[in-house]
Amino acid sequence: MHTPASMVTGIVFAPLGLVLVFTAAITPQWREGQARLGASGPGSPLRSGAKGQGKGGARPASAGALLLLRSDGLWESCLQVENSELKQCWPVAGSYRRDPRVRLAQGFILTSLFLCGTGIMLACIGVRCWTDTPLRGVAATGGLLVVIAGLLSLTALSVYTHNLPRLGMADPSKAIKSARFPRLSLHPAGSLYFGWLGSCLQMLGGSALLFSFKRPAYPDCPSCLKLRVCPACRPCPEIPNRPDNDVYEVSC
Template identity: 85%
Template sequence: MHTSASMVTGIVFAPLGLVLVFTAAITPQWRERQARLGPGSFLRSGGKGQGTGVRSASMEVLILLRSDGLWESCLQVENSELKQCWPVAGPYRRDPRVRLAQGLILTSLFLCGTGIVLACIGVRCWTDIPLRGIAATGGLLVVIAGLLSLTALGVYTHNLTRLGMEDPSTGIHNPRFPPHLSLRPAGSLYFGWLGSCLQMLGGSALLLSFKRPRYPTCPSCPKLPVCPACRSCPEITNKPDTDVYEVSC
């Protein structure tokens, strides 16, 4: 039995894209910034009038990594297991661009999952003839899901350095955040971009299910195609060992 290449591509790439986008959505590494704590830090102690300074126990430079995602933020000491995470809060959580990205990603995950279910029903690997309309509809939903996730990633990436740092309506910088912070995209964004592209590729392949396959022609009448369901051509039906299928897997 043989499955069309477009259906195989769609069934493989669409779930893979869904997994990558879901991984990007639940991980907090959408953007990150670093802060260095040098060995010159002192811990002041003692009573009034005492200027005794006690040097911190660690003489090495510590690098703190702060990362933000759509639903979670984390603070970690580089090259260490010390890590603390908490739900996003404050101006970052209230930023309309972050909330837009959250809504688009959730909608994308729902549409992609629904499209994959429809595609599996439409392909119908347990029968000879697939339901092409249902498979193509599933592909359309997967393509829309890919477009939504790409939009969310584009909005977030374009405003990455301004999310939670300023009032979107007035453009006034938030005084709680120093203006010199260096923000950069992190790993979750790349997972999201890759997953969205795979969704677009898998959905586009499933859309090709609308295209009807070419049937073999009847030797006695080449202008008329042979229907594999009725096998109306005598030259084909007279061969008992010949089975013609439209699509199988």
């Protein structure tokens, strides 16, 4: 069977988009921030840790301060001290986890992954590479699900990116204002870019599969104008009046 180019494009791009969106969903680098934390004062929470690290080998870049790196994802947050092995990750909690925009992004991403996986399965069934005639309606339905999945993931990424500095900050009056815990300046991180790229590939692959709804136009058989010539099927007979020739009615 000659698989249409639109189906090939959809079958290639849709799974790639699914992998990228899934990678973005499970990694904690949706937003990142850093702050320089003083380590020389007696009240510093990392003073003892810095001393212990200095005895073991590599010391921080600055003897008087530590660079604290914070990253947040949809389901996990991490905290790390630069140029050290001090890193800790934990499930999202507190006001960040309860933020309705974070919950919206979580729900949309999970729904997007489910719909995209279902659409890819339908597209694979519709292409039917082991037969001569593809199930165009099934493949196009799979493409429609992939397009919806791409729209959902794009919506989740847009909402998260637009509100990125304010996520988890719904109650500024209750925020800890202390020199020991400086406020981080947050910015988009790598997982967001994986998500954007994956969503665009989902849209492209799903749109290509949607073209499966359209039946291709085949030329007329020169010796029998009532028949259509399908490139994937047998050609029409050149001399239909001969008794030893069979006439095939092709339906593609």
